[in-house]
Structures are given as structure tokens and as C-alpha cells.
Amino acid sequence: MIDNTKTSVSIRNLSLSFGSVQVLQEMNLDVKYGEFIVLLGPSGCGKSTLLNCIAGLLDVTGGQIYISGKNVTWEEPKDRGIGMVFQSYALYPQMTVRKNLSFGLRVAGLPREEIDKRVKRASEMLQIEPLLDRKPANLSGGQRQRVAIGRALVRDVDVFLFDEPLSNLDAKLRADLRVEIKRLHQRLENTMIYVTHDQIEAMTLADRIAIMRDGIIQQLDTPHEIYNRPVNLFVAGFIGSPAMNFIKGDLKSRTFVADGVTLPIDHYAFQPGNEALNANAILGVRPEHVLVGEAANAVPVNFESEIEIVEPMGSDTIAWARIGTQEFTFRADAELNLEPGQKIRLGFDPARASVFDAASGERI
Amino acid sequence: MTDASASERQESGTARYVRQLFTRNISAKIAATPMIVTVLVIFIGCTLWTIYYSFTNSRLLPTGTFVGLDQYTRLFGTSRWNVSVWNLIWYGVFSLSFTLVIGFLLAVLMDQKIRFESAFRTIMLYPFALSFIVTGLVWQWIMNPTLGLQGTMRNLGFDWFTFDWIARSDMVIYALLIAGLWQGTGFMMVLMLAGLRGVDEEIWKASRVDGIPTWRTYLFIVLPMMRGVLVTAVVLAGSGIVRLYDLVVALTRGGPGISSEVPAKYVYDYMFTAGNIGQGLAASTMMLLTVMIIIIPWAYLEFGGRGKKS
Amino acid sequence: MSNPATLSTNVALDAVKTDITLDGPHGPRPKPFFTPRRIILYSILFVACLYYLFPLYVMITTSFKTMPEIRFGNIFAPPIEFTGEAWSKAWSSACTGLTCQGLSPGFWNSIKILIPSVIISTAVAAVNGYGLVNWKFKGSEIFFAVLIFGSFIPYQVMLYPLVMLTREMGIFGTIPAVIMVHTIFGMPILTLLFRNYFASLPPELFKAARVDGAGFWRIFFEVMLPMSLPIVVVALILQVTGIWNDFLFGVVFAGTQNLPMTVQLNNIVNSAQGTPEYNVNMAATMLTGLVPLIVYFVSGRLFVRGVAAGAVKG
Incomplete structure (x- = not known):
């Protein structure tokens, strides 16, 4: 059993249902002090719902929530020691930035000097001092989100909750603010729980990522592990762009046979106990792990294929070919000047691939 | 643990x-x-x-004993009530169809990218801001047979001109209709115009590219898409019609004779003037029944179906 | 360069080039203003406007005429002998069935009914709408559904029980009774209005305020209300015109001392004895219609928004 006093946020058997719809199912999650956790998943997977439960904005149907060792399952949001940043910024439109930042502190009845001090500190940290007397309507999207972060900052809390904070921003601003949030985390060293559907945000920000689907955490691990060793087909398919190639076939004594093509996968790191498994299986290969041309001959698995479609992306090229009759995508250097119809040698290292049980979808 | x-x-x-x-x-x-x-x-x-x-024989005070359906039997045996009901039906049918048709036509005209749109709208809608009492009294004056519109036209030499509906028991209901339409069609126009404007612009682009005549687009494409607004319009107009009271009081006082009586006035008169509460309550219960017959199917269609889907 | 698509486009362009001349249609398409279609369109609208404007014209001209001029029988003619006598008589000395004080007592009664009714009904509905959106409790949606459903019940059905209720409360025949009735019957539509408005605001605002620790009233007064000015104005317009124009509740609940202007107007015109003075009648009618007309012309687009918003269900 995990000692609840040693974790920043602990979720115990949490479940939530709206009528007959189960949104969260018997969920358990432990977040360490100072950890940056990203909840990642497709829309409707329950990630925002979980965050709202942690914030106390939704009542749970079962289970418990601990924050800093205290059972807060029935506490009001204000008493949980959390700050929250929303996707739509949720700035009070009729209040100036200063009033927005200080609203919570005024509600709590803090003395004036203390309020001023905290507002000053937060606005310095986020470089929004010149904006303090403006109304939200006169701010840009990026500025608004800074203010929204500032509103969580002034509360001086242990846990920050982010609900898709960057989704309403354009690509460039999103990248800028991503770095800003990372910097903030490094400086404040408090716990952050961050909901997003953007895997780049998840990979770049997280200490650990929790991949969710249908109210269940599929995998909770470091970005590196999630990318390289996905526990099931869903995680494997969700992470990575372009998506991982899934090749259907049979696993028989450490060889993978797909449509008559035999792929020796001796180097594959099986899950303990699965080394001798024979089953219908799916072989997952990331397009960026495919070697092209001469280089393909250096790896254990290689084969000849014809290119069907080419998508130049500038820095590199995504191309579609086939392995047997099954589609196979790979990423190649743009300098290779691939053309449709061209025959080419492709290969990959099974050690970097993933093998899944076709029936259960679990990693073998 | x-x-x-x-x-x-x-x-x-x-x-x-x-x-x-x-x-x-x-x-x-x-x-x-x-x-x-x-x-x-x-x-x-x-x-x-x-x-x-409404099932008691209460007269001056609601203390009567239970008499079953007596009040209702008496109600439908009273010629004034039967006249009231028929008046409401006629007025309702005409008023509903005319307000909807005129409202829609005006809205379509207003939708033709015309100049001075807001001036036209202001003129058409202002009667809606006025009370039924004001509406009734103005039209009572206009319809005055000797000094109103009819008298004026005859004085100007148009001897054949006749506009004495307010004094004729067979035509008085149309007098009510004219005043009612004057007051309410502008509002219907605004409602329908909002509905027209709510239709996706691309529908119009598509029909223009396909070469469909404008009137066909309005009638067969846009009108069915405005279902929500139309239902609202019917419900609003309908519940307004059942309540019809002030206009009658101001314009005709129910006359000539009892020829323009309506149920709402019957209820009021029996409750507060004639001191026959049981009769008034039975009449008002009949009004409730009428509204329920209109509303319940609508509510079922609107919300019952939606409830099943979600 | 060996791209076949580019190639074919070039060929096509070459073929067309030979037909291109500077004659024929160029620049903006001419748009004649007086097409037959436009003429018909404006004619119909113009005739419609005559129908809508005629009563207003008649009301105004008649009110400024003298009685002999009216008896001459030309409703179209503008007043020859322009006089405001009818107006002053309508205001201060026209006779209802009982007294001869004109409309002025009715005007002040209406004001006394109007101001508190508008404020109370709007305030109650605003709180209702806010509660329904942000503080749902078990059954709140059902109460709201019944409330909306109740707005279709004819007033006559609830009239007598309400008379008894206000009598029990000791306010029957006084202005508080009228205020109460207006608050009750204004509640469905106004609550709907506020509920839809508050539901259209981003729910995150409410969540953020809760995280900030604000409670029911604090969020209402400091976050929601300052944002709801447009809808408050719409509600005020709706209520000012609606309550001013009311006849039924005034005549039933106000008591003879407090009759609102509409009731007094009807009494002046319809229950006065002696020869009818049409100029006074029309002046009185004008006077009664003036308040909602001013609200209408001043508020303009907001009035339209108000009636449309009141009509469109959520």
C-alpha cells in the first residue's frame, strides 16, 4: 500500500458515472510531489472529467481523492489547495487583469499588502506587469493564457491543474507557452497535472504520461517508455505521427510470418515468459524506425517494396509502400527524392519494434 | 484494510x-x-x-358542494358559451393562418437585401409594443361606421364603400381579426426573419449554383429548415389566441349582443361580475383542456423524442 | 517540370487565349436599381407600411382635432384647427364611469406598479436562471420544465385561486398583489431568457470562480451579473412593455384606487356617459401608448432581440 502522505495527489478506486454511463472506472493514480503528469487521450476518454474531479468541480460516484495526504473527496474546490487553468482562459471579462488575479485572494479575505505582493510576484514571473490594468478583451490569446496561469499562481498552491490550456492558441504561440510552462514547473517545483490531446505537449512536458481510454488508464509511464514500449495496441497507435505500422501475421518460434513474408525477430525483447509464445500477432513498426535503401541491409529484417504514394513534408518525406499485401508507411530523408512506382529496399530492427497479441491487443 | x-x-x-x-x-x-x-x-x-x-356549485364564494359535471352541462347549454367557443375557433383558425402566412411573406420580402430594412421593421413591429387596449380602441374609432373609415369614404363620394363589420354580428369577428393582425404580424415577421437568417448561407449559394428559382428555394428548402421557428411561432400564436381577452373588451365589449364573446371574457364575467364562481371555474377548466390538447402533443414531439435520443 | 498536370493546364490556357478580347462584359456586373421585381417588392412593403401606420396617423390627427371637425367626418384629413385641448382633458379631467380626473391617476398607478414589478421579476428570474445553469440540484430541471409548461396555462385558470391567496395574505386590492402576480407570470419567460443566456457563457468561468473560492451570491454578483448587462436590458424592455400593457391583472388585483392606466383608459372610452369625445379618447389612447412606444423607439434593435429571445426556446 502506498502511504498517502508521501504523494502529492492520490486517486483511490475513483469512479464516476452519469446515469448509466461510466465515465471513470475504478481509477488509481499516484502523483509524486513536484511531478509533472500529463493525462493524454482522445476526446471522451475521461481525462478532463478526472481533472474536474480532482479540482472538486464534479462530485465522484465512488472512491477517494487525497491531496497532500488529506482526503479531499468532499471538500470544496477552494479548500483543496489547487489552482486551475482552463482551455478558454475563463478570465472574468469585466475585471482588469489585476482584479482577475486577486479575485480568489479577495474572496479568501487576505490582507491588502499580501494580495499586492502576490499579484506583483506572479505578474513578474509571467511578464504580464504592463497588462495589469487592462481588461481581458484587450489582450491577445497568449497574454490571456498567461493571466490565467497567473491566477493559479497567486493562490500559492501545491497542485496546478491544466485543462488543455494551449488548445485555443495557434501553433507558434503554443510552442512558446509550452516552453514557458516547462520553465515555470522547473522554477516552482510543484505538482502539475496537465490534460491534453496533443501528444507533442505530452511528450515534451511530462515526467510521466497517463494514456487514457474509456475512463481507464492504459499506461502510466515516462514519455520514453510510452513511445518505445507501448503496453497495447491502443497506446501504440495513439502515440506517434504518422501512426505506427501494424502488420497482421502469425508469431511462430520467434519468427513473424505475414502474407508469406517471413520476418525473423530474434532480437525482439519479449515480455518475460512470452519468448516461446505462438499466436496470431500484430507487429508494430514506427515509420521513423524504418531504414531505406543500402542502410536496410544492415538490419535483421529487410525486404523489397514498391512505393505507391509520396508525401513530401519538407524536412523529410512520408511514403506508402507494402509489405506483402499490407500497407506500410515509412519516413525517409527528403534528399532521397522518392517517386511513386520506384522499387526500394526497406528494413527495420526488431529490437525497436513491438509485438502485440492479435486477440487481446496486449504487448507480447 | x-x-x-x-x-x-x-x-x-x-x-x-x-x-x-x-x-x-x-x-x-x-x-x-x-x-x-x-x-x-x-x-x-x-x-x-x-x-x-369546477365540480362544485359555488356561487359567490368557493364553498359549494360537489355536483359532478353539472357546471359543464350548464356551460354547454349556455348559448353565450357556445358562441364564445365558436368565435374562438373561427378567430383562431383565421388568426393563426393569416399571421403565419403574412409573417412569412413579409419576412421573405424583408430578406431581399432591401434598403431601409430597419425603418420597415420599425414600422411593422411598433404595434406589438402597444397594449391590446390601445389597439382595440384605435380600431374601434377607425371602424366607427359614421365617423370612421366608412363615413369618410362615403363623404368623399364613394357611396358604395362599406366597412361596418364592428356593428354587424356576423362580421364582427373579422373586425377583431384585422386589429389582431395589425398588432401581431410584425412580431411574426421578426420571428420568421430571424429563422430565415438562421439558415446556412451555403444553402443559398448551392441553390444559386444549381439554378433553383428563389421562390422554390424558399418554399421547399428554407421553409422546412425553419421547423423550429415555425413550431415556436405556432405555439406562441396559439397560446395568445386562447388568452384573447383585452382586445375584445376594448374593441367590441363582446357585442353587438353576444356576437363577439370569447371564453376568457366568459370566465372573467362569471367569476367577478355575475358571481357564479363554479360556472367561471368550469369555463376556465375547459380553456385549460383546450391548451393541453394543443400543448401536450407538441411537448411530446419536441421533448419526448429528444429524451429518447439522448 | 515533367508533371503532366501542369502541362495540360498550359495547353488549355493556350487554346483559350485566342478568344480573349477586351470587348464584352468586364468589371463589375451592372446592377439596375429599378428592376420590375424591385418595384413590386417595394410597392408591397409600402402598402403594408400604410396598414401599420394608418392607425397611428389617425390616433395622432384625431387627438389634435376639435369635435366639430371630427363630426365633419374625414378621418384622413389633418387637423385644421390644431388644438391640444383634448390632450389636457384626457390627462386631467376626462371622466371614467366614476370620477373625472382624467388619466393622470392611472399613469401614476401604472408607474407605482411598473417599477417594483420590473425590478423584482427581473431579479428573481436572473437568480433562477443562474441557479438552473450553475447550481443544479435534484429536480431543478423538472421544476424548470413545469415552469415553462405553466406559462401556457391560461391566466384565467389560476385567477380565482390567486384572488383567494392574495386575500388570505391581506394584499388583495393593493399594489403589492399586482406586483406579486406580475412576478409570478413573468417568471417563466424571463427565467428561460436568463437561463439560456447563462448557459451560453463558458462554463469554465463559473468553475474558475469556484476554484477561486467564491460562493453562490459572490459568483452571481461579481462574476455573472456584470456580464449579463445585455440580457438584463432585454428583460427590462420585455417587462416594461409587458407590465405597462397589462389589463387583466390590473383590473382584478389592483383595487379601484390603484387601477393602472390601461384600465382607466378603457373606462374613459368604453364606460363614459354622454356624447363620446373622440378627440379625448384618441388623446388618452395616445397617452397610454406613449410609454411603450418610447421604450420601443429608444431601444430599437434591443427590443427586436428581446421579443425574438423571448420567443426562441432553449
Whole structure:
């Protein structure tokens, strides 16, 4: 059993249902002090719902929530020691930035000097001092989100909750603010729980990522592990762009046979106990792990294929070919000047691939 | 561990229930009291009271004894009530169809990217801001047979001109209609125009590219897409028609004779002037029944179906 | 360069080039203003406007005429002898069935009914709408549904029980009774209005305020209300015109001392004895219609928004 006093946020058997719809199912999650956790998943997977439960904005149907060792399952949001940043910024439109930042502190009845001090500190940290007397309507999207972060900052809390904070921003601003949030985390060293559907945000920000689907955490691990060793087909398919190639076939004594093509996968790191498994299986290969041309001959698995479609992306090229009759995508250097119809040698290292049980979808 | 936490959960579950019932969001519950009281006491309580006492022989005070359907038998044996009902039906049919058709036509005309749109709208809608009493009295004056429109036209030499509906028991209902349409069509126009403007611009682009005539687009494509607005319009116009009272009081006082009486006036007169409460309550219950016959199918279509889907 | 698509486009362009001349249609398409279609369109609208404007014209001209001029029988003619006598008589000395004080007592009664009714009904509905959106409790949606459903019940059905209720409360025949009735019957539509408005605001605002620790009233007064100015104005317009124009509740609940202007107007015109003075009648009618007309012309687009918003269900 995990000692609840040693974790920043602990979720115990949490479940939530709206009528007959189960949104969260018997969920358990432990977040360490100072950890940056990203909840990642497709829309409707329950990630925002979980965050709202942690914030106390939704009542749970079962289970418990601990924050800093205290059972807060029935506490009001204000008493949980959390700050929250929303996707739509949720700035009070009729209040100036200063009033927005200080609203919570005024509600709590803090003395004036203390309020001023905290507002000053937060606005310095986020470089929004010149904006303090403006109304939200006169701010840009990026500025608004800074203010929204500032509103969580002034509360001086242990846990920050982010609900898709960057989704309403354009690509460039999103990248800028991503770095800003990372910097903030490094400086404040408090716990952050961050909901997003953007895997780049998840990979770049997280200490650990929790991949969710249908109210269940599929995998909770470091970005590196999630990318390289996905526990099931869903995680494997969700992470990575372009998506991982899934090749259907049979696993028989450490060889993978797909449509008559035999792929020796001796180097594959099986899950303990699965080394001798024979089953219908799916072989997952990331397009960026495919070697092209001469280089393909250096790896254990290689084969000849014809290119069907080419998508130049500038820095590199995504191309579609086939392995047997099954589609196979790979990423190649743009300098290779691939053309449709061209025959080419492709290969990959099974050690970097993933093998899944076709029936259960679990990693073998 | 499992046992302990389970029993703890159960125990606090009860406590939580009690807490939620009384103290949680207490301000929200206090704030909701006016609405809850209105719903329970007025809309439900008073309605049930009326239905119950419509089965009694109450006269000056609601103290009578239970007499079954007597009041209703008497009601439908009273010629004034039967005239009222027929008047309401005729007025209702004409008023509903004319307001909808005229409202839609005006809205289509207004939708032709015309100049001075807001001036036209201002002129068409202003009667809606006026009370039925004002409306009724103005039209009473215009329809005055000797000094109003008819008299004027005859004085100007048009001897054949006749506009004496207000004084003729067979035509007085159309006099009501003219005044009612004057007051309400502008509002229908605004409602329909909002509906027209709510239709996706690309529908118009598509029909233009496909070469479909404008009138066909309005009639066969846009009109069916405005279903929501049309339903609202019918419900609003319908419930307004059932309540028709002020206009009659101001324009005709129910006359000539009883030829322009309406149910709402019957109810008022029996309750507050004739001192026959049981009769008034029975009449008002019939009004309620009429509205329910209109509203319940609509509510079922609108909300029953939606409830199933979600 | 060996791209076949580019190639074919070039060929096509070459083929077309030979037909291109500077004659024929160029620049903006001419748009004649007086097409037959436009003429018909404006004619119909113009005739419609005559129908809508005629009563207003008649009301105004008649009110400024003298009685002999009216008896001459030309409703179209503008007043020859322009006089405001009818107006002053309508205001201060026209006779209802009982007294001869004109409309002025009715005007002040209406004001006394109007101001508190508008404020109370709007305030109650605003709180209702806010509660329904942000502080749902078990059954709140059902109460709201019944409330909306109740707005279709004819007033006559609830009239007598309400008379008894106000009598029990000791306010029957006084202005508080009228205020109460207006608050009750204004509640469905106004609550709907506020509920839809508050539901259209981003729910995150409410969540953020809760995280900030604000409670029911604090969020209402400091976050929601300052944002709801447009809808408050719409509600005020709706209520000012609606309550001013009311006849039924005034005549039933106000009591003879407090009759609102509409009731007094009807009494002046319809229950006065002696020869009818049409100029006074029309002046009185004008006077009664003036308040909602001013509200209408001043508020303009907001009035349209108000009636449309009131009509469109959520």
C-alpha cells in the first residue's frame, strides 16, 4: 500500500458515472510531489472529467481523492489547495487583469499588502506587469493564457491543474507557452497535472504520461517508455505521427510470418515468459524506425517494396509502400527524392519494434 | 484494510446524504425557493384547485358542494358559451393562418437585401409594443361606421364603400381579426426573419449554383429548415389566441349582443361580475383542456423524442 | 517540370487565349436599381407600411382635432384647427364611469406598479436562471420544465385561486398583489431568457470562480451579473412593455384606487356617459401608448432581440 502522505495527489478506486454511463472506472493514480503528469487521450476518454474531479468541480460516484495526504473527496474546490487553468482562459471579462488575479485572494479575505505582493510576484514571473490594468478583451490569446496561469499562481498552491490550456492558441504561440510552462514547473517545483490531446505537449512536458481510454488508464509511464514500449495496441497507435505500422501475421518460434513474408525477430525483447509464445500477432513498426535503401541491409529484417504514394513534408518525406499485401508507411530523408512506382529496399530492427497479441491487443 | 474503508465509506455515505440535503449549497436552495413555490403553489396548486372546484356549485364564494359535471352541462347549454367557443375557433383558425402566412411573406420580402430594412421593421413591429387596449380602441374609432373609415369614404363620394363589420354580428369577428393582425404580424415577421437568417448561407449559394428559382428555394428548402421557428411561432400564436381577452373588451365589449364573446371574457364575467364562481371555474377548466390538447402533443414531439435520443 | 498536370493546364490556357478580347462584359456586373421585381417588392412593403401606420396617423390627427371637425367626418384629413385641448382633458379631467380626473391617476398607478414589478421579476428570474445553469440540484430541471409548461396555462385558470391567496395574505386590492402576480407570470419567460443566456457563457468561468473560492451570491454578483448587462436590458424592455400593457391583472388585483392606466383608459372610452369625445379618447389612447412606444423607439434593435429571445426556446 502506498502511504498517502508521501504523494502529492492520490486517486483511490475513483469512479464516476452519469446515469448509466461510466465515465471513470475504478481509477488509481499516484502523483509524486513536484511531478509533472500529463493525462493524454482522445476526446471522451475521461481525462478532463478526472481533472474536474480532482479540482472538486464534479462530485465522484465512488472512491477517494487525497491531496497532500488529506482526503479531499468532499471538500470544496477552494479548500483543496489547487489552482486551475482552463482551455478558454475563463478570465472574468469585466475585471482588469489585476482584479482577475486577486479575485480568489479577495474572496479568501487576505490582507491588502499580501494580495499586492502576490499579484506583483506572479505578474513578474509571467511578464504580464504592463497588462495589469487592462481588461481581458484587450489582450491577445497568449497574454490571456498567461493571466490565467497567473491566477493559479497567486493562490500559492501545491497542485496546478491544466485543462488543455494551449488548445485555443495557434501553433507558434503554443510552442512558446509550452516552453514557458516547462520553465515555470522547473522554477516552482510543484505538482502539475496537465490534460491534453496533443501528444507533442505530452511528450515534451511530462515526467510521466497517463494514456487514457474509456475512463481507464492504459499506461502510466515516462514519455520514453510510452513511445518505445507501448503496453497495447491502443497506446501504440495513439502515440506517434504518422501512426505506427501494424502488420497482421502469425508469431511462430520467434519468427513473424505475414502474407508469406517471413520476418525473423530474434532480437525482439519479449515480455518475460512470452519468448516461446505462438499466436496470431500484430507487429508494430514506427515509420521513423524504418531504414531505406543500402542502410536496410544492415538490419535483421529487410525486404523489397514498391512505393505507391509520396508525401513530401519538407524536412523529410512520408511514403506508402507494402509489405506483402499490407500497407506500410515509412519516413525517409527528403534528399532521397522518392517517386511513386520506384522499387526500394526497406528494413527495420526488431529490437525497436513491438509485438502485440492479435486477440487481446496486449504487448507480447 | 478493505473492510475498514468499506464501512467507513458506508457510514459517511449516510452522513454525506444528510449534509447534502440540508447544508450543501444552502444559498442555491434558498435562491430557488421563489421558483419552487411558484411552480408548486401557483402553477400546480392553483390549477388543481380550479379543476376541483369546477365540480362544485359555488356561487359567490368557493364553498359549494360537489355536483359532478353539472357546471359543464350548464356551460354547454349556455348559448353565450357556445358562441364564445365558436368565435374562438373561427378567430383562431383565421388568426393563426393569416399571421403565419403574412409573417412569412413579409419576412421573405424583408430578406431581399432591401434598403431601409430597419425603418420597415420599425414600422411593422411598433404595434406589438402597444397594449391590446390601445389597439382595440384605435380600431374601434377607425371602424366607427359614421365617423370612421366608412363615413369618410362615403363623404368623399364613394357611396358604395362599406366597412361596418364592428356593428354587424356576423362580421364582427373579422373586425377583431384585422386589429389582431395589425398588432401581431410584425412580431411574426421578426420571428420568421430571424429563422430565415438562421439558415446556412451555403444553402443559398448551392441553390444559386444549381439554378433553383428563389421562390422554390424558399418554399421547399428554407421553409422546412425553419421547423423550429415555425413550431415556436405556432405555439406562441396559439397560446395568445386562447388568452384573447383585452382586445375584445376594448374593441367590441363582446357585442353587438353576444356576437363577439370569447371564453376568457366568459370566465372573467362569471367569476367577478355575475358571481357564479363554479360556472367561471368550469369555463376556465375547459380553456385549460383546450391548451393541453394543443400543448401536450407538441411537448411530446419536441421533448419526448429528444429524451429518447439522448 | 515533367508533371503532366501542369502541362495540360498550359495547353488549355493556350487554346483559350485566342478568344480573349477586351470587348464584352468586364468589371463589375451592372446592377439596375429599378428592376420590375424591385418595384413590386417595394410597392408591397409600402402598402403594408400604410396598414401599420394608418392607425397611428389617425390616433395622432384625431387627438389634435376639435369635435366639430371630427363630426365633419374625414378621418384622413389633418387637423385644421390644431388644438391640444383634448390632450389636457384626457390627462386631467376626462371622466371614467366614476370620477373625472382624467388619466393622470392611472399613469401614476401604472408607474407605482411598473417599477417594483420590473425590478423584482427581473431579479428573481436572473437568480433562477443562474441557479438552473450553475447550481443544479435534484429536480431543478423538472421544476424548470413545469415552469415553462405553466406559462401556457391560461391566466384565467389560476385567477380565482390567486384572488383567494392574495386575500388570505391581506394584499388583495393593493399594489403589492399586482406586483406579486406580475412576478409570478413573468417568471417563466424571463427565467428561460436568463437561463439560456447563462448557459451560453463558458462554463469554465463559473468553475474558475469556484476554484477561486467564491460562493453562490459572490459568483452571481461579481462574476455573472456584470456580464449579463445585455440580457438584463432585454428583460427590462420585455417587462416594461409587458407590465405597462397589462389589463387583466390590473383590473382584478389592483383595487379601484390603484387601477393602472390601461384600465382607466378603457373606462374613459368604453364606460363614459354622454356624447363620446373622440378627440379625448384618441388623446388618452395616445397617452397610454406613449410609454411603450418610447421604450420601443429608444431601444430599437434591443427590443427586436428581446421579443425574438423571448420567443426562441432553449
